[in-house]
Amino acid sequence: MREDGDIDSAGHARHSALRADRMLIRARAPLRISFAGGGTDVPPFCDQEGGCVLSATITRYAYGSLGDRDDGQIHIESLDFGVTATFSADAPMELDGNLDLVKAAISRMHDEAKGFDLFLHSDAPPGTGLGASSAMVVCLVGLLADWRSDRMTDYQIADVAHTVERKELGILGGYQDFYAAAFGGFNFIEFLPGRVVVNPLRMPESTVNELQYNLLLVYTGKVRLSSNIIEDQVARYEAGESDSQDALRELKALTVEMKEALLHRKLDEFGRLLHDEWEHKKRMSPRISHAYLDDLYDTARKEGALGGKITGAGGGGYMLLYCPFDKKHRIAERLTEMGCSIASFGFDLNGLQTWRADHG
Numbered sequence: 001m002r003e004d005g006d007i008d009s010a011g012h013a014r015h016s017a018l019r020a021d022r023m024l025i026r027a028r029a030p031l032r033i034s035f036a037g038g039g040t041d042v043p044p045f046c047d048q049e050g051g052c053v054l055s056a057t058i059t060r061y062a063y064g065s066l067g068d069r070d071d072g073q074i075h076i077e078s079l080d081f082g083v084t085a086t087f088s089a090d091a092p093m094e095l096d097g098n099l100d101l102v103k104a105a106i107s108r109m110h111d112e113a114k115g116f117d118l119f120l121h122s123d124a125p126p127g128t129g130l131g132a133s134s135a136m137v138v139c140l141v142g143l144l145a146d147w148r149s150d151r152m153t154d155y156q157i158a159d160v161a162h163t164v165e166r167k168e169l170g171i172l173g174g175y176q177d178f179y180a181a182a183f184g185g186f187n188f189i190e191f192l193p194g195r196v197v198v199n200p201l202r203m204p205e206s207t208v209n210e211l212q213y214n215l216l217l218v219y220t221g222k223v224r225l226s227s228n229i230i231e232d233q234v235a236r237y238e239a240g241e242s243d244s245q246d247a248l249r250e251l252k253a254l255t256v257e258m259k260e261a262l263l264h265r266k267l268d269e270f271g272r273l274l275h276d277e278w279e280h281k282k283r284m285s286p287r288i289s290h291a292y293l294d295d296l297y298d299t300a301r302k303e304g305a306l307g308g309k310i311t312g313a314g315g316g317g318y319m320l321l322y323c324p325f326d327k328k329h330r331i332a333e334r335l336t337e338m339g340c341s342i343a344s345f346g347f348d349l350n351g352l353q354t355w356r357a358d359h360g
Contacts, residue, residue, distance in 0.1 A: 025066045025146050027354040029139040030057035031123065031130040032180040033217070033311050033320055033345075035262075035270075036277045037255035039284055041174035042230055045237055045248050046191040052255045053176045054262070056186045059346040060123035062136040064143045069115035076102055079121035089115045095169070104164045105137055109144035116147070128219070129312025134177030137161040138352055142182075146354040154351060155196070158182040172230045173313070184351025188259045207265050208347055214267060216305075216321040216328055217343040218335050220296060229313045233285040247283035254280065268306060271322030275307030281314070288314030296335060303331045318343065 032055045040051030069075065076099055077084045085099055090113035093103040102120065120140075126133040138161045145152045152160070158178040165171050165178075175191050179198055186201040186208075236244035254277050261270040278297070282289050289297075289310070296319060297308060304327030311318045319340075323331050332342050 023067070024357045025143060025354060026357055027064045027139045027143040027146065027352065028061040029135040029142065029181040029352045030184055030348045030350070031060040031062070031132055031135050032057045032177065033130065033318075034176065034180075035255075035274065035309075035320075036258045037251055038174065038176065038313070039230075039233060039281065040248055040252045040255070041176045041189070041191045042172075042234060044234070046175070047193050049249070049252075050193070051174075051191040051248075052252055053174075053189050053191075054187075054255050054259050055176060055180050055189070057180055057184045057348045057351065058130075059348045060130065062122045062132060062139040062181070063120065064136075064139045065119045066143050066147055067117045069117055071115055072113060073115045074106065074110075075115075075117045077117075077119050078102070079119070080125055089113050100169060101133060101137055101165060102140060104168050105140040105161070106144065108160060108164055108168070109141060109148070118143075124318075127317060129310055129317030131177035131180060131312070133171075134161065134165060134173070135181040137165050138178055138181040142352045142354050146356075154179075154182040155198075157352060158196075172234070174230075182352050185349040186262070186347070188255075201259070201263060203262070204265075207262070207267070210265075211262075211267055211270075212345075212347060214271070214322055214325055214328065216323050216332060217311075217345050218296070218319045218321065218332075219341045219343050220293060220310075220316050220319055221339055221341070229285055229287045229315050232287050233313075236285060244284050247280045250280045251277065267322075268324075271306035273307065274309055274320075274322050275301075278307065278309035281309060285314070290315070293319070296338060296340065299334055299338065300331050303327060303334050305331055 035054045037053030040046060041053050045051055072089050073086055074089050075086045083099060087093055093107050095103060122132050122136055124130045124132045138157060141157050141161045161178045162175060166173060175196060176189055179189050179196060183198050186203050188199040188201060190197040254273060258270055258273045261273060300308060300321050305321045305323045308319055308321035311320050
């Protein structure tokens with residue numbers, strides 16, 4: 001047994017207060033790429049006019065492992081941030097800027113003086129546009145629900161995760177990431193006053209394969225704080241700026257068009273609509289794009305990409321491009337020369353999953 005806080009070769013924390021033959025609960029929630037509608041899921045627009053998004057989950061995940069402790073302590077270790085923290089299970093957790101998302105989720109879900117060890121990691125850091133922070137909260141809620149033997153629905157898990165991140169911690173953003181991570185797959189999600197409706201899309205395997213074959217996911221190397229961009233977007237909408245308001249309404253209409261193109265297997269049309277989506281999205285706030293991103297996108301278009309967009313709120317992170325298959329390799333080469341890296345991915349049709357593992 002290693003000393004408290006060490007990491008073993010498999011990447012899992014071991015702590016001296018843990019039983020040698022305990023049961024571990026594990027969970028993973030998929031990250032997502034957003035094709036259209038991002039921004040229309042952010043209040044007050046969705047509360048006043050209704051919003052919708054089109055997104056799909058991918059083979060990148062937020063992970064969590066939980067095992068009981070015998071000493072009444074809660075020990076948290078985040079591999080992504082290189083941070084550990086230990087608290088008494090029967091004492092309130094102070095939200096002090098250190099692992100606040102994790103502590104807020106635990107406070108919401110944990111109502112017993114039982115200790116546990118929690119290990120967390122993600123395939124992508126927050127701020128890269130794949131919904132990583134929200135997927136981690138969904139993963140945590142699902143993990144704690146399983147530990148408590150609380151049979152929550154996907155809607156309930158997404159709603160609790162949204163409440164923790166958006167309401168209790170006051171982090172600005174939309175609804176879509178929580179529902180995408182909880183449900184998984186290709187979804188057309190509607191955000192109506194007082195309710196969310198997740199509409200799973202029945203996608204033939206051939207369409208999914210062809211879409212993946214023509215998509216290129218590019219990491220721009222720029223991490224951004226999405227809440228700053230969203231704050232500016234919301235302020236412009238509330239101030240009645242016509243360009244921002246019109247852009248949101250155009251995005252909403254385009255999301256429906258892109259859904260129809262996808263369902264009717266008109267993938268080149270889908271790619272061209274992706275370009276229109278990006279052009280309208282940039283109108284919501286000048287912070288959504290900048291010269292470097294514009295240069296990357298313009299280069300990709302000159303090399304043959306039909307369309308593309310930043311996958312999250314904007315400002316950086318991952319760029320998604322739809323490329324004819326015979327031009328995709330050249331577009332990847334040019335963007336790599338400009339300092340980007342190409343990210344491999346597949347589509348995952350499952351949402352949040354939890355399971356148990358013996359750990360002797």
